[in-house]
Amino acid sequence: MAEKAGSSSSTSNPLTLIIEDEVEEELLYGAGSGWVQALTSCDHLASLSSDLAHIPPPQTPCSQCQNPKENWVCLCCKDVFCSRFVNKHMLQHYEQSTHCLALSYSDLSVWCFSCDAYLDAQVIQELRPVHEVAYILKFGEAPPFR
Template identity: 40%
Template structure:
């Protein structure tokens, strides 16, 4: 394989763009067998992210995607309330309300899976309203 000049010494990966690319994990074992849906608590209010359940922060928030959980928590770059939610409940899968990426705390990785397709469709629909 040719060497990618943006990642000195690494082998070429067509999915990487530059040295800081994040490649989501596609085989997360922590995705449960249920269908994931966008919680009502994750919908934007007047064009803004919903506030963190714990501190009221309205930037860089995450929505817990555990079935029947409505928790919104701020990022590890704010007050770390989504991380604390994961640590106290064991809820692993969450959605960034900033960049719409999915993350698994147990894998410590961004994830991509067909199990999350319905959430993506709901996000698209909610942005068109």
């Protein structure tokens, strides 16, 4: 048994070292670490409401269950629903209406259900106004754009 353990060293094979380095880097910088790269474009922006300067305030409860926390505003119809961590009403709204763009009142992130990805609201010009309005409603001042 000692002979078997000594002969199967993964550090002696250069290819194994490269693969291990790639896996380690992916875990460090990729989804395994919780870090997410937001998209800087989205094919679904045409579905945005034409009036995103007027959205419900962040303390608006879910229109289905009245939960006051973890809520999202649909950027297509401006209705407010709770997150998938509460009762999944925003997810259900997307599945029933195909309204795919939503802004989280928790962290002001924008999610596209169709792309299954976060969108960079400070880079995508169509999203900057609603991000700014939401920021002002939540914090009482304009956001520091990068």
